[in-house]
Amino acid sequence: MYTPVALLCRTPARSRLLRTKFMHAAIPSLSISGPAVTTSRRFSRLSRTSSVTSILKAVKDDGCVVIESMFTPSQISRLNKEMDAALANVSAGRPANANTPPLPGGIDPSVFGHNTKRLGNLPSSSAAFREDVADSESLHDICTGIFKETGDYWLSTAQMIEIGPGSKAQPLHADASGWWPFWSMGGKWTPEFAVNFLIATTDTTKANGATGVVRGSHxxxxxxxxxxxxxxxWQFPDEQVEQIELKAGDCLLLGGRIVHRGEENKTTDEFRRLLSCTVISSTLTPEEAHPLLLERERARELSERAKKFLGFRELATTIGPDVWQDHQQGGLKRALGF
Structure with missing residues (x-):
C-alpha cells in the first residue's frame, strides 16, 4: 500500500510532497542500527508450510519475507478473473481512494503511476477475496503470531495494484507510517502494529516492476x-533498493517499518498485479470502513474468523479495554443478528 507522504508528517502537506517527490539523495547511516546496507545475500524465502516461528523470525531479522505458493493456482485464477472485470472500470494514475483530491501541479500520474490502477473495497467486489484471502489459514496463523504482543488484528485496507507498462517507480515509503505509533515509539518496545501481505497474482519481475526493498531500513x-x-x-540511491521477484501465488510479507516501493514497469506489454493487504492491530483504526461497506447478506456468509477480520465482531487488546463493542447487548454477534 502507498500512503501519500503528504499525509504523514507535520510540515505543510502539499509543499512537503512536492519536495519529497523530486529529492533523491542518500542520507548517511539514517540511524540504522546493525550492519550497513548490503546486497550480498538474498531475503528469506519460505513456503506456505513453514512454521510461523520461522516466518516471524525472518520478518524481525530482515523486515520482510517471501512466502512461496501461499495461494494456489486456482485461487489466483479465480481472483484474477474477478479483478479483470473490476479493473476495467478503474482509471489509471489515481489513488484507490476516490475522495483524495488531485495533488498540486498535476503530479498524480507521477506519484501513483500514469499507467497504474488501484482498486479498493475488495471485500465488496470480490468473493475470492472474502473466501480465499480474508479467511486464509496461513494469513491468520501469521497474524496471530505477529500481533500477539498487542492483541487482535483486523483488515485496514485491501487494494489490487496493477502496474502497467511505462509506469515509473513510486516514492520510497514505509507502510506503518500512517499511524502515530510509527513516529513515537522508542527503541525498548517496538511491536509490529501494521504489516502488509503483498500477494502476487501475476509473476513480478525486475522488468515489470517487482517490489523494491531497502535492506536494513526497518x-x-x-x-x-x-x-x-x-x-x-526515506531517500536511498537506486543501488540500495533490491527488487524481490515473485511467482503468481507468492506473498511478500512486509513489516510496517521497512522502506520499499513499487518499481518501474520497463516492459511494453506486461501488467504486474499485486494484492496489497494491510493488517493492523485492533488498537488502531482501519483505512477502509469495511463493516459499513460490505452488504450484510454477504457478511452473514463469512466464517467467524473472517467476520472478525472485517470488523463484524468485537476485538480484544492486551493493554486497555477491548474495542469495537456493544456493551449493552454483550457483543456484536447479538447486536447484528448474525
Missing amino acids: RIKYHDVLDDATLGF
Whole structure:
C-alpha cells in the first residue's frame, strides 16, 4: 500500500510532497542500527508450510519475507478473473481512494503511476477475496503470531495494484507510517502494529516492476529523525533498493517499518498485479470502513474468523479495554443478528 507522504508528517502537506517527490539523495547511516546496507545475500524465502516461528523470525531479522505458493493456482485464477472485470472500470494514475483530491501541479500520474490502477473495497467486489484471502489459514496463523504482543488484528485496507507498462517507480515509503505509533515509539518496545501481505497474482519481475526493498531500513529509529521535514530518511540511491521477484501465488510479507516501493514497469506489454493487504492491530483504526461497506447478506456468509477480520465482531487488546463493542447487548454477534 502507498500512503501519500503528504499525509504523514507535520510540515505543510502539499509543499512537503512536492519536495519529497523530486529529492533523491542518500542520507548517511539514517540511524540504522546493525550492519550497513548490503546486497550480498538474498531475503528469506519460505513456503506456505513453514512454521510461523520461522516466518516471524525472518520478518524481525530482515523486515520482510517471501512466502512461496501461499495461494494456489486456482485461487489466483479465480481472483484474477474477478479483478479483470473490476479493473476495467478503474482509471489509471489515481489513488484507490476516490475522495483524495488531485495533488498540486498535476503530479498524480507521477506519484501513483500514469499507467497504474488501484482498486479498493475488495471485500465488496470480490468473493475470492472474502473466501480465499480474508479467511486464509496461513494469513491468520501469521497474524496471530505477529500481533500477539498487542492483541487482535483486523483488515485496514485491501487494494489490487496493477502496474502497467511505462509506469515509473513510486516514492520510497514505509507502510506503518500512517499511524502515530510509527513516529513515537522508542527503541525498548517496538511491536509490529501494521504489516502488509503483498500477494502476487501475476509473476513480478525486475522488468515489470517487482517490489523494491531497502535492506536494513526497518531499523531506522524514526523517533530520532522527526525533525527532518524533507523525509530525507526515506531517500536511498537506486543501488540500495533490491527488487524481490515473485511467482503468481507468492506473498511478500512486509513489516510496517521497512522502506520499499513499487518499481518501474520497463516492459511494453506486461501488467504486474499485486494484492496489497494491510493488517493492523485492533488498537488502531482501519483505512477502509469495511463493516459499513460490505452488504450484510454477504457478511452473514463469512466464517467467524473472517467476520472478525472485517470488523463484524468485537476485538480484544492486551493493554486497555477491548474495542469495537456493544456493551449493552454483550457483543456484536447479538447486536447484528448474525
